[in-house]
């Protein structure tokens with residue numbers, strides 16, 4: 001399975017995916033890493049592993065659709081089958097999703113549908129929930145609203161800050177994302193309406 005990773009920042013989830021592949025736990029290949037930020041550490045991580053790293057400048061495209069079409073074209077060039085968003089700070093357009101139907105996934109640092117959007121860990125701490133976690137879901141046109149594939153639960157402690165909770169959640173993200181991608185590689189992820197089933 002050829003994965004294209006879209007990342008805007010430091011890329012620790014990308015790193016976890018690469019390492020799972022190198023350990024033989026994930027039967028896939030990261031065919032390309034693409035970013036909307038030239039300085040994204042994710043691009044550097046890709047290069048260090050001999051993976052094509054592409055920066056596409058949003059400013060050089062007249063609209064979000066135009067940008068997304070350029071991204072999709074680049075992904076197709078590398079024969080990407082599954083697109084994994086990993087800290088990608090843009091909402092993808094319907095035109096993009098149409099090119100990868102049920103093939104775009106994202107990881108979010110909360111138990112959706114709680115705390116969508118930015119600063120999910122801070123939202124969780126401020127709300128006072130006792131458990132949070134992370135969610136891998138299919139991407140649809142909304143913000144963190146797509147069908148849920150898998151979640152991992154993390155306890156929230158009384159003295160947690162957004163940062164300490166983020167760190168605890170991140171460890172689970174690094175386990176959950178490669179695990180879900182492996183399920184996809186094995187063809188075990190089945191979507192029926194809103195629900196996702198994992199075939200045995």
Ligand code: GRF
Nearest residue numbers: 010011012013087107108109
């Ligand atoms: C992660 O917390 C992920 O859940 C969220 O953005 C963060 C990306 O971190 N979507 P990294 O760039 O993978 O280190």
